[in-house]
Amino acid sequence: MFQNLQNSLQYIYPTEILKYFENIFESPLSLIVSILDIAIVIFLLYKAVKVLRKTRAWQLLKGIAILVILTIVSGWLKFRILNYILTSVMMYGVFLLIVVFQPELRRGLEQLGTGKFRKFLGMTKDLEGKTKETVYRVVIAATELSKHKTGALIVLERDIKIKDIIDTGIYIDSEVSPQLLVNIFVPNTPLHDGAVIISDNKIAAASCMLPLSSDQDISKELGTRHRAAIGLSNQSDSIVVVVSEETGKISIAKDGTLIADVREDVLKKILLKNLVLEARQNENKQKLQNVIKSEEKITSNERK
DSSP states (O other), rough: HHHHHHHHHHTSSSSHHHHHHHTTTTTTHOOOOHHHHHHHHHHHHHHHHHHHHTSSSHHHHHHHHHHHHHHHHHHHHHHHHHHHHHHHHHHHHHHHHHHHTTHHHHHHHHTTHHHHHHHHHHHOOOOHHHHHHHHHHHHHHHHHHHHTTEEEEEEESSSSSSHHHTTSSSSEEOOOHHHHHHHHHHHTTOOOOEEEETTTEEEEEEEOOOOOOOOTTTTEEEEEEEHHHHHHHHHOEEEEEEEOOOOEEEEETTTTTEEEEOOOHHHHHHHHHHIHHHHHHHHHHHHHHHHHHHHHHHHEEEEE
16 A cells, blocks of 8 residues: 555656656547546636635644655655655655545535535536625615615626726725625725625625716706716716715616616616626627527528
C-alpha cells in the first residue's frame, strides 16, 4: 500500500510529467481527452479552493501545499534523507487527513446529488427562476420599507447595462435579500443615501447616484428620488422602484413614466411582467428567428 502511494507521489516528478505531455500528441483523440481531463481538474480545484477558503481547513491545506512543494524540491536537489522523511510524512499524512477532515468528507458525501452539490458545480437554478426570486425579494423589501416610511431607490437593470451608474456607488456584489435591502436604506447609515443597483440577480452596488430628469412637466410635488428614478428610466430600460419617505407610497419608474402609489400585488405583477415575461418572449422570438434563418439556408441550398 505504501509502495503504491509512493509511486503515485513520484508520478508528479518532471520525468513523468514530460512522458505525460509526450503521450498527449500521439493522436487527436488523446489530445482532446487530455485537454478535457486538465480542464475538469482545474475547474474542480478552483471550486474546491473557493469553498475551502471559507472553512477552517484552509490554513491546514496551505501547510500541506508547502509540504508537497518541499518534497518535490528535495527530490530535484537530491536531498535523499530529507526527501525520504518528507515522503514518509506525506504517506502517513493521508490517514491524518482522513481523521482531520472527517466531518467535511462526510458532509460532502451526503451532499452528492443534492442542491448544494449542484451549486458547488455551478449548476444553479435557471435564469427565469432566479429572476422571479429576485422580484419577490424586492417586493418584500419595498413593502417593509413602505410600512416604516423609509425612503428607498431600487434599480433593476435589464438589457441596457448601466455600469457607469454602478461605478458611482459602493460595490457590494451580494445575493438579493429583503433584509439586506431594508438595512441599506436605514436612515443615517453610510449607504442609505442613493440607489441600490440590482444587476444579474445580484446587488451590484449601493449609494449610487442617478441622473435627475430635466422634464419640466413632472409634478412639483415629486421629490429628488422620483426625479432620479424617472431620469434613469429615460436613459435606459431599467425599472426603478421608489419608496417615498414622506408618504411611504411605492412608485415604479419605467420608460420615463412614473406609476405612482402601487399596491404590493400590483408591484409584483408589473415587475414579473417586465423582467420575466418579456424576457421569455424575447428569448422565444430569438429562437424563432434562428429557426427561420436555418430553414432559409436549407431552402437556398436545395435551390442551388
